[in-house]
Amino acid sequence: MNKQEIIKLFNLDEKQAKKKILTVLINHYSTIELTEMGFSGLKKKVDKEYIILKKISKKYFF
Numbered sequence: 001m002n003k004q005e006i007i008k009l010f011n012l013d014e015k016q017a018k019k020k021i022l023t024v025l026i027n028h029y030s031t032i033e034l035t036e037m038g039f040s041g042l043k044k045k046v047d048k049e050y051i052i053l054k055k056i057s058k059k060y061f062f
Contacts, residue, residue: 010057014050021049 009017025045026034034042 009053017053018046018050021046021053025049 009020012020022042025042029037037045
C-alpha cells in the first residue's frame with residue numbers, strides 16, 4: 001500500500017478499515033495458506049493488523 005492509501009485507511013471507520021485489510025490479506029495469501037489459516041486465524045490476523053494500524057496512526061498522525 002502506498003502512503004495515500006494508508007491515509008485513506010486511517011480515515012475509515014473500524015468496520016470499513018477491517019474490510020479493506022481483509023481484502024489486502026486475501027490478495028496477499030494463496031488459497032492454500034488461507035485454508036490452513038482458517039476463519040478464526042484470518043480473523044485474528046485482520047484484528048492484529050487493525051491494532052497495528054491504529055498504533056501507527058496515533059504515533060504519526062495524532
